[in-house]
Amino acid sequence: MTTLDQDRERRVDAKTSFAKRSGEHGLGWLAVSPALLLLIGLLFGPAAAVVLFSLTDWQLGSFTFHFIGVANFRALFTDPTFWKALTNTLVYAGIVVPGTVLLGLVVALLIEASPGLRGFYRAAHFLPVMSTMSAMAIVWGTMLHPTIGLVNRALGAVGISGVNWLRDERTALLALALIGIWQGLGFAMVLFVSGLKAVPQQLYDAAAIDGADGVLDRLRFVTLPMLGPVTMFVVILTAKRSFEVFDSVRVLTQGGPNYASEVLLHRLYTESFDFLRMGYGAALTVIYLAIIVLLTLTQARLLERRVHYS
Amino acid sequence: MAEIELRHIEKSYGETAVVKDVSLSIRDGEFLTLVGPSGCGKSTLLRIIAGLEAQDSGEVVVAGRCVDDKRPKERDVAMVFQSYALYPHLSVFDNVALPLRTRRLSFAQRLPFVGRALPGRGGIEKAIRAEVEQAASMLDIAHLLHRKPGQLSGGQRQRVALGRAMVRHPAVFLMDEPLSNLDAKLRVQMRAEIIALHRRLGVTFVYVTHDQAEAMTMSDRVAVMTAGELLQVGQPEQLYRDPQDLRVAEMIGSPKINVVSCDHWMSLGASLPPGVDGNTTHLAFRPEAVGIAAPGDRRLNGVVTSVENLGSDIFLNVALADGCGAVVVRTHPDVSRSEPGRPVGLQIDPACLLQFDGAGMRLRQADQVEAAA
Amino acid sequence: MIARFPDRRFAGRVARHAILILTAAFALLPFVWMVSLSLKPPEEIFQADFHLWPTAFHGVENYRVALTAAPMFRFLLNGLLVCTAIFALQLLVCIPCAYALAKLRFRGRDTLFSAVLVGLLLPPQALAIPHFVLLNVFGLLDSYAALILPWVISTFGIFLLRQFFRSIPDEIIHAARLDGLGEFEIIWRIMIPMTTPALAAFGIFSIVAHWNDLFWPLIAVRSAEISTPALGILLFRDDEAGQFLGPLMAGAVIIVAPLLVAFLIAQRRFIDGLAVTTMK
Numbered sequence: 024m025t026t027l028d029q030d031r032e033r034r035v036d037a038k039t040s041f042a043k044r045s046g047e048h049g050l051g052w053l054a055v056s057p058a059l060l061l062l063i064g065l066l067f068g069p070a071a072a073v074v075l076f077s078l079t080d081w082q083l084g085s086f087t088f089h090f091i092g093v094a095n096f097r098a099l100f101t102d103p104t105f106w107k108a109l110t111n112t113l114v115y116a117g118i119v120v121p122g123t124v125l126l127g128l129v130v131a132l133l134i135e136a137s138p139g140l141r142g143f144y145r146a147a148h149f150l151p152v153m154s155t156m157s158a159m160a161i162v163w164g165t166m167l168h169p170t171i172g173l174v175n176r177a178l179g180a181v182g183i184s185g186v187n188w189l190r191d192e193r194t195a196l197l198a199l200a201l202i203g204i205w206q207g208l209g210f211a212m213v214l215f216v217s218g219l220k221a222v223p224q225q226l227y228d229a230a231a232i233d234g235a236d237g238v239l240d241r242l243r244f245v246t247l248p249m250l251g252p253v254t255m256f257v258v259i260l261t262a263k264r265s266f267e268v269f270d271s272v273r274v275l276t277q278g279g280p281n282y283a284s285e286v287l288l289h290r291l292y293t294e295s296f297d298f299l300r301m302g303y304g305a306a307l308t309v310i311y312l313a314i315i316v317l318l319t320l321t322q323a324r325l326l327e328r329r330v331h332y333s
Numbered sequence: 334m335a336e337i338e339l340r341h342i343e344k345s346y347g348e349t350a351v352v353k354d355v356s357l358s359i360r361d362g363e364f365l366t367l368v369g370p371s372g373c374g375k376s377t378l379l380r381i382i383a384g385l386e387a388q389d390s391g392e393v394v395v396a397g398r399c400v401d402d403k404r405p406k407e408r409d410v411a412m413v414f415q416s417y418a419l420y421p422h423l424s425v426f427d428n429v430a431l432p433l434r435t436r437r438l439s440f441a442q443r444l445p446f447v448g449r450a451l452p453g454r455g456g457i458e459k460a461i462r463a464e465v466e467q468a469a470s471m472l473d474i475a476h477l478l479h480r481k482p483g484q485l486s487g488g489q490r491q492r493v494a495l496g497r498a499m500v501r502h503p504a505v506f507l508m509d510e511p512l513s514n515l516d517a518k519l520r521v522q523m524r525a526e527i528i529a530l531h532r533r534l535g536v537t538f539v540y541v542t543h544d545q546a547e548a549m550t551m552s553d554r555v556a557v558m559t560a561g562e563l564l565q566v567g568q569p570e571q572l573y574r575d576p577q578d579l580r581v582a583e584m585i586g587s588p589k590i591n592v593v594s595c596d597h598w599m600s601l602g603a604s605l606p607p608g609v610d611g612n613t614t615h616l617a618f619r620p621e622a623v624g625i626a627a628p629g630d631r632r633l634n635g636v637v638t639s640v641e642n643l644g645s646d647i648f649l650n651v652a653l654a655d656g657c658g659a660v661v662v663r664t665h666p667d668v669s670r671s672e673p674g675r676p677v678g679l680q681i682d683p684a685c686l687l688q689f690d691g692a693g694m695r696l697r698q699a700d701q702v703e704a705a706a
Numbered sequence: 707m708i709a710r711f712p713d714r715r716f717a718g719r720v721a722r723h724a725i726l727i728l729t730a731a732f733a734l735l736p737f738v739w740m741v742s743l744s745l746k747p748p749e750e751i752f753q754a755d756f757h758l759w760p761t762a763f764h765g766v767e768n769y770r771v772a773l774t775a776a777p778m779f780r781f782l783l784n785g786l787l788v789c790t791a792i793f794a795l796q797l798l799v800c801i802p803c804a805y806a807l808a809k810l811r812f813r814g815r816d817t818l819f820s821a822v823l824v825g826l827l828l829p830p831q832a833l834a835i836p837h838f839v840l841l842n843v844f845g846l847l848d849s850y851a852a853l854i855l856p857w858v859i860s861t862f863g864i865f866l867l868r869q870f871f872r873s874i875p876d877e878i879i880h881a882a883r884l885d886g887l888g889e890f891e892i893i894w895r896i897m898i899p900m901t902t903p904a905l906a907a908f909g910i911f912s913i914v915a916h917w918n919d920l921f922w923p924l925i926a927v928r929s930a931e932i933s934t935p936a937l938g939i940l941l942f943r944d945d946e947a948g949q950f951l952g953p954l955m956a957g958a959v960i961i962v963a964p965l966l967v968a969f970l971i972a973q974r975r976f977i978d979g980l981a982v983t984t985m986k
Contacts, residue, residue, distance in 0.1 A: 050889055051812030058803035059818065061859035066825045069836030076835060083839075130729050133722045140723070146973055147730040150737065153969045153976065157920045157936040158958040161943055162740040165951060173739055176756055208733065213981050238718070267831065270920045274940065288831055288921070295835050296925050305835055312832040319827050385880045406886035418881035422899040431895075435886030445894055497885070 073312070076305035083299040095306035105307070107282045108290040111196055115286060116265035118200040119207065123261045124254065126204065127211025132246070134212070135219045145216070149209035156206065160274035163202050164189065192283040195276050199284055202271045207264060211257050218253030222246060252325065259322040266314055287311050335396045335409070335504035335537050336361040337382060342391035344377055351377045352388070353561040361396075364531050364538040368548040368584070369558035375541045378558070379507050382539060384408050396504065406435070411498035412507040415514065417490045419482040419497075426465055426478040429496045433461045436501060468500040488519045495527075499534065506531075508540045512547065524551055545585050549573070557581045573619075579693035582617050588648060590687075591660045592617045593633070601654055604631045606683045610696045613688040620648065620663040622685035625671065628678040635660065637675045642666070651677060740962075744768050744955035751951050764952060769960075771953035776945060777930060778960050781938030785964075788853045788934055789913045795858045796912060797905070804867035805893050809879055819868075825861035834925055841926065852926035853934065857916065863908055870904035871897055907979035914980070917965055935961040 077095055081088035099105050134144050151159070166173045167188040175185035188198040222245065230245050269288040272278060278285035278293070291311055295304030337359040344352040351374040359365045367375040380386040382393055384405035392399050400408050411432070419428050435443065437457050442448045469475040472492040482490055491511065498506060511527070512520045528551055531538050542548055548555045549569040556566045557580075564578045569585075576582035582590050594615050598605060609616070628634045635651040638659065649662040649671055660679060664671075671677065688696040738758070743751060747764035750757075772778055806812070807819050837856045841847050846855070874897065882892045898905065916934075923937040930941050939961045943954055969976045 047810050048812040051806045051810040051815065054802035054806035054810065054889075055818060058799050058859060058864060061799060062821060062825060062861070065837070065856060065859050066828055066833065066861070067821070069833040069840070070828055072836040072839075073832060083842075126729065130726065133726050136722055137719065139719070140726075142973075144726050144730055145977070146970065148733045149973075149977060150966060150969070151733055152980070153914060153965050154737075154962050155918045155936050155939070155965070157918075158939045158961045159736055159740075161939065161954065162736045162958055165743065165955070166736060166739055171752055171951075173735070173756075205732065205736070208729070210980070213977050217981055267829065269831070270936075273920065273924070291831070292834075292921070292925070296838070301835055301839070308832050308835060312829065315829045315832070316827045323826075380880070383880075383884060385883065405880075405883045410884065412881065412884050414877040414881060416875055416877050418875065418877035420878065420882075420896060420900075431882075431887075432885040435891070443891065497881075 070312075073305050073308050076301055077309045079302045079305075081302045083301050088302070091302070095303050096309075098303065099306050099310070104282055104285065105290065108278075108285040108287050111282075111284065112266060112268070112286045115196060115200050115203065115268060116262050118197070119203040119265045119268075120258060120261045122200070122204040123207040123211050124257055126208050127257065128215050128250070128254070130208065131212045131215030131219060132242070135216055145212075148212050151206045152209040152213075154206075156270035157274050159206075160202065160271040163198075163205075163271070164275050167198055189275050190280055192280055195280060195284040199268070199271050199276065202275075203265065203268060207261055211261060214253060214257050214260075215250065218250050219246070222249045255325050256322065259318060259325060263315065263318045263322065266311075266318065287314075337505065337537060337539070338394035339378070339382070340392050340394065342378065342381060342388045342393070344374070344381060344386065344388050351561050352381070354391075355558075355561075355563045356391075357556060357563060357566060359537060359539060362535050362537055364528075364540065364551060364553045366540045366542060366548040366552035366555045367558055368542055368545055368555055370584075371543055373558045374561040375543075375558050376509055379412075379509055379539060379541050382505070383410055383412050383507050408505075409503050410505040410507055411501065411503035412509065413491075413494045413498050413511045415510040417482075417494040417511075417514075419490060419493055421482050423481075424478065425469075425474065425480055425482065425485070425493050425496075426462075428482065428493055429465045429468060429478075429500050430461050432497060432501045433464060437461065464500055465496075468496045471499075472496050487515050488523065491515060491523060495530065499530070502534075502536075504536055506534075506536060506538045508538065510542055511540075513542070513544070520547075527551065546587060549585065555585075557584055559584075576687065577695045579615060579617065579689040579695075582687060582689075586619060588620055588661045588663075590617050590619055591623070593653075593658065593660070597653075597658065598633070601633060602631075603633045606681065606686055608683065609686075610688055612690045613696055614691045615689040615693075617687040617689065618681050618685055620661045622682045623660065623662045624680040624682070625649070625662060625664060626678040626680040628676050633660070633679040633681070635677060635679065637671050637673050637677060639673055640671055647671075649677075651679065737962075740955050740958050743951055744953075744959050746952055748950055748952060765956075768952035768956040771950070772942070772956040772960060775953065776938065776942040776957060778938070778942075778957060780931065781933055781935045781961065782964060784850075784932055784938075785917050785935040788850065789916045791850070791854045792857045792916050793909055793912045795854065796860045796863050796908075799858060800860055800863040800867055801893060801898070804864050804871055805889075805897055807864070808868045808871035809874075809876070810889075822861045822864050822868075825859075826865060828861075830856070831921055834922065838925055847926060848928050848932070850932055853923060853932070856922065856926075860912070863912070866908055867901070867904060870901045874900055906975060910976055910979035914965065914976075935964075 078090055078092060079088040080091045080094070130144075130148055134141055134148075165171070167175075169175055169185065169187040169190075172185075172188075174188065178185040186194055188194045226245050226249065227241060230241060267288060268286055269292065272284060272286055272289045273292070276284040278289050287307070288311065291304055291307045294300050294307060337357075339355055339357045339359075342352055342355045343350070353374075355374075355378060367378060369375050377386060381388045382395075384400065384403060384407075388401075392401050394400070395408060395410075420431070423431070437460075438448070438454065439451075442451045442454050442457075448454070465478070466475060469478055472495055474489060474492045474496060477485060477489060477493070482493065485493065491514075494511070508527075512523050515523060524547060527538075527540075540548075540551065549572075552569060554566060555569055555572055557564045557572065557578075559580050565572060565576065565581045567575075572581060572585045576585065579592070583592065592615055595605060595609070595613055598616060606616075626632070633653065635653045637649050638652045639650045641648040641650075644666070647664050647666050649664060651660045651662055653659065662679065690696050742758050742760070745763060745765035745768065746760040747762050747767075750760055750762060750764075807815060807822070833856070838847070841852045841855070846852050878896060878900075879892060882896050887895060918936055919934070920936040920940070923934045924940075927933055927937060930938065933941055939957055942957045
């Protein structure tokens with residue numbers, strides 16, 4: 024036997040004894056196996072199934088189905104309700120995202136500006152984040168009630184006659200967006216506050232020495248630029264949440280009147296679980312999935328960049 | 334009884350070999366220090382002994398038995414880590430008691446929640462308490478037992494880590510740079526305490542450090558490593574006086590040994606000392622082997638650039654005549670008073686001159702070979 | 707702030723409070739309105755003039771109706787049961803997996819971690835159809851199992867805990883192995899106690915999400931006996947007694963209160979928990 028062979032043999036011996044001794048390999052797999060099985064059974068399997076379903080004409084309850092190719096998608100793209108739901112969702116996001124981000128930013132800046140009542144303001148703005156949306160949507164429904172609702176009572180007090188917010192095609196989506204801002208505001212505020220806390224005091228000192236000592240100067244030269252990454256993050260997060268809007272729509276308008284407040288996720292729910300058209304619903308899901316994945320990836324990219332920033 | 338025998342240990346991470354064919358015998362009850370620059374593989378070697386890492390090849394033998402298939406806890410070794418690795422959520426008492434509990438309580442008694450209720454646990458806990466308290470008083474941390482590690486100073490944490498290691502009377506103590514997180518004063522004090530601890534426990538200590546002073550002052554023997562290779566093992570004074578490798582000579586001793594290449598030497602117009610071997614490329618000499626003399630024709634000449642007065646000794650930094658390279662000279666305060674700018678000649682004791690060949694290996698003169706043998 | 711003009715500074719303060727009180731009112735108004743209505747008799751709700759505090763206190767009656775006409779406590783109990791079960795099972799699955807991903811070396815680890823990251827991309831709503839079908843096949847629809855099972859795996863939990871476990875130095879784990887702890891004990895005695903803040907944050911995130919979730923219970927459950935709070939209040943509204951606003955608002959208060967009270971008690975924990983979990 025050559026030395027090389029002996030060497031190799033010794034190495035192999037050490038390898039096997041390592042596996043026996045540390046057992047790290049086996050242990051690792053043992054520890055992850057429940058998670059792995061569930062990952063496949065509850066996430067990746069179902070995700071694949073959705074794509075598969077979307078290519079069939081399956082309806083819940085029927086025992087047969089056929090592969091019909093992209094017919095579901097074709098039907099979807101020629102369905103005006105789908106386009107209505109998609110544009111509504113975009114309009115909804117178009118109102119909720121800037122509304123939430125701007126309001127959240129202003130509130131965060133003001134809360135952090137001085138310590139007076141800081142704790143109270145923070146808790147008050149955060150309360151809607153924690154509250155059960157389905158219950159609070161019912162409350163909003165009574166507030167937006169045409170006659171007894173708080174909103175129209177208040178408007179009436181200043182001589183404006185309000186409309187039936189949730190039953191009017193022109194205002195239903197707007198009213199839902201208002202509720203969306205109401206709920207998301209506190210979360211945006213909290214994220215902005217943590218962003219503000221991360222701005223080093225030296226930067227303000229440096230800006231003061233450089234002559235930027237007024238409130239607006241400080242805001243313009245230090246605070247806002249430093250909040251840039253957080254702002255992007257909040258924008259994406261709020262956009263994602265806007266695309267997931269469901270509870271308020273389901274509780275208050277069910278997409279009506281005349282699809283004026285129909286949104287993607289509610290459409291998905293109705294097609295799949297009210298009409299039980301699983302194939303069609305699955306096709307909608309695939310579209311929905313694509314949008315959310317895109318937003319999440321953007322969010323992850325932003326997070327990564329922010330980490331590398333510091 | 335635990336002598337440790339490392340046989341042809343090799344370890345690499347991917348492409349980089351961190352330990353290259355290291356064989357080393359550590360005697361029972363010995364204080365052996367692995368010293369080398371960071372990244373030289375000394376810590377990896379220590380972890381291999383502990384069983385925390387597996388070597389790619391070779392074997393570890395403790396007390397005559399191969400322990401390669403033994404888990405860390407079965408090896409009867411204790412380890413003190415650089416960061417102390419105390420459990421931050423446990424009190425000092427629980428930190429020290431943990432190794433005893435894991436060994437003495439049965440599997441069932443260690444189960445969450447139910448274990449507490451099982452019979453027999455009370456008696457064992459009582460014995461553990463007594464032992465922990467004894468160890469704590471030995472290390473002078475008895476008054477800290479109820480605190481959490483976060484409330485302790487660096488030195489106190491160090492003692493707790495020592496307590497956790499010694500409480501179960503291991504056959505071998507492994508220490509991975511245990512003093513490097515302490516300030517200078519505390520470090521010197523803890524050095525003495527660890528030496529005392531070794532003497533009292535009488536078990537084998539394997540100590541890893543990058544600080545040659547620590548290695549020299551604490552150990553029975555020192556093993557010098559560089560780039561995964563074991564260069565030399567020996568008693569501290571042996572490494573200092575009789576290094577086999579230029580890298581060992583340069584690593585041991587402070588200030589560093591002076592090294593001048595033969596070419597440089599001759600280009601300065603000095604004649605090589607008598608007895609220099611034909612293969613010698615580098616000459617090395619300790620600062621105390623140099624004397625200051627008047628500048629002369631056939632010797633190394635230079636200019637004093639700075640003077641460091643330590644009170645007991647004076648170190649002179651002497652720039653060689655051509656401006657390339659410098660030599661450190663140790664003198665006694667009352668022997669010579671020099672100030673920067675003064676030209677001097679260097680007088681080197683030929684008996685203390687070390688010669689190395691192009692590969693950095695030591696070349697011995699005939700009388701030195703005899704002396705070493 | 708450099709205060710050269712005390713007047714201006716004072717004005718700034720006033721403006722700050724003026725704006726914040728306005729936005730806080732926007733945030734709080736629905737809660738005030740809800741409580742106010744829940745204390746009023748029907749005729750007062752429809753009255754032309756509005757008073758915050760009822761002229762005729764009808765609170766006891768409204769809450770009595772809410773509690774008797776619908777199984778409100780049952781809803782809350784269901785919420786507690788489902789949320790606890792989900793969180794407990796999530797921990798049971800996530801912790802070993804996160805520990806292995808963070809601290810053990812085994813072949814395929816990086817692949818698995820990538821799979822977890824991909825799993826993070828999937829919005830749960832998109833999996834509703836196959837989950838529904840799966841539960842239907844096993845005859846589990848309209849049961850607690852239907853509410854719990856789809857959430858047992860949380861890629862987010864795995865990811866979050868892995869990040870926290872990774873921040874624990876390896877030396878601590880090495881010390882624990884030398885001290886004789888097995889891997890299970892390392893998790894139980896070292897990793898879990900050292901990452902309680904992270905576990906609490908994950909718990910808050912998980913419980914808030916599932917307590918408030920309407921989408922999935924709406925799909926999985928029909929009967930009131932196993933409805934969670936978010937679904938329960940809807941069932942109550944569509945019920946006969948729910949047509950009266952007073953009891954309906956009382957019901958809403960009962961549904962919303964537990965989380966809000968918990969939040970007010972441990973504000974910092976909640977805010978930090980939810981913020982930390984999104985930013986990770």
